[in-house]
Amino acid sequence: IxxxxxxxxxxxxxxxxxxxxxxxxxxxxxxxxxxxxxxxxxxxxxxxxxxxxxxxxxxxxxxxxxxxxxxxxxxxxxxxxxxxxxxHPPVTNSTCIGTWDGYGCWRDANPDTENYLSCPNFLQYSIPTRNALKYCHSNGTWMKINGSQWTDYTPCLDKESLIESIYLSLGCNIASILLLLPAIAIFLVYRPLRKQHRIRLHISFFLSFILSDVTAILWDVVVTYDRLTNENVSQSVLYQNGAGCKALSFFRIYCKSTNYVWMFCEGFYLHRLISNAFKPPKSLYPLYLTGWGLPMIYSVIYAALRASLANESCWAKSFGQYEWIIYAPNLLCLVVNLFFLCNILRVLVTQLQTHPNEPSHFRRALKATFVLIPLFGIQLFVTLYRVPAGSEAAGAYEKFTTFVINSQGFFVALIFCFCNGEVRIKEAFLFRCRFLSFYFCCNKPIQISLFLTCFTLAGKSRIRDHDK
CATH class of the missing domain: 3.30.250 (Rec A Protein; domain 2)
Known part of the structure; x- marks a missing residue:
């Protein structure tokens, strides 16, 4: 030794x-x-x-x-x-034997497998959220180049690509926040909207995106960008591993998990309405408790294990199999939502069969499918696939997944608020009333008549909302 x-x-x-x-x-x-x-x-x-x-x-x-x-x-x-x-001595002779390759420690690996390891902190521009790649051949030997074992550390050393990914993530998160904040304000301003159960769910869902985007921005700026630009590795926030960065890591994990659980809550509520229209949920408190409480439970369990077993690198380094404490419930939410979407489409197709000669019904069903994809998070399934680190498409695919993951809040706010028919009607109505009130501000009789007209129309709008 x-x-x-x-x-x-x-x-x-x-x-x-x-x-x-x-x-x-x-x-x-x-x-x-x-x-x-x-x-x-x-x-x-x-x-x-x-x-x-x-x-x-x-x-x-x-x-x-x-x-x-x-x-x-x-x-x-x-x-x-x-x-x-x-x-951890070797279990069988058919595996690739664990080794130290000069940068990283690789445990025994099964034949014909790609193995990943978090980038080590002592490399100049590496961050532990990226991975090195080492391939184990089917004959139980590590991949070699020119007679020597070879590990692909390219993702750990590509500083420019890392900075580009950070800028893309920041742009998507900031754009999402700029749409989510006014979307929540619109929902809260209009009383007929905020009284609806689905709008209340949207507000909580949007709020989870805002919290997730804010923590992601703080992490990218305070931790990741600092690690890439700080010339002294030992002085970086990531290396110092202070209580503040670990708290930020915990809230980032929790807020991201609330996104997945609130996707499930949205899917559950809509599926319940369509499959059992005569018995809609009377109270939203169970969904509120699920959306905000359930992620806290498994996030705290993960944090406790992390603090006791791998309390380093601001918890950014891979935690091995323990990562499934977070991954499993989040992935389960996506799988259940996929089932909800398939069943909703089944109901729509069944209704289409009763009116086969109505092309407008087909268009509505197709529109509903595309609209529900970002709400249910179905597009996140494309990010589960991992392109091999050494392939030419790895960098492009990383940017694609960064865009898909961080832009969901932007598209959800755009579709379910700014492109929402009810919201557009109420905005147009309010704009007309304010414009006419300003135009006739000098004529008090007309102004009073206009006020009574707007008040009457607003009352009728509320009655229609109540009937819906």
């Missing part, structure tokens, strides 16, 4: 800083000086032990403080990998 620690530490220095003053020896676990320094001469062997102050001072003399910290982080990760592999 001591030789392993020194060998891996020497190669950490080589992989991170190939043009610096030391190079690893192939025969002994030492770093060899490739040039003269103030405290060493060329050809001198230095033991790469990050716990030895003399060795650290000599090696870090040719590095800046950030590079020295990154080298020590790499050495620490290699030692943790050794302890992990000792604790």
């Amino acid at each position: 001591p030789d392993y620690n020194d060998f891996t530490c020497a190669w950490c220095h080589f992989y991170l800083f190939q043009r610096k003053s030391f190079a690893p020896s192939l025969k002994v676990p030492f770093l060899m000086a490739t040039m003269n320094g103030s405290t060493w001469t060329r050809g001198r062997l230095v033991k790469p032990d990050p716990t030895n102050r003399t060795s650290v001072n000599m090696i870090c003399e040719s590095l800046n403080s950030d590079e020295c910290d990154r080298w020590k982080m790499c050495c620490q990760s290699a030692r943790e990998c050794c302890r992990d592999q000792i604790a």
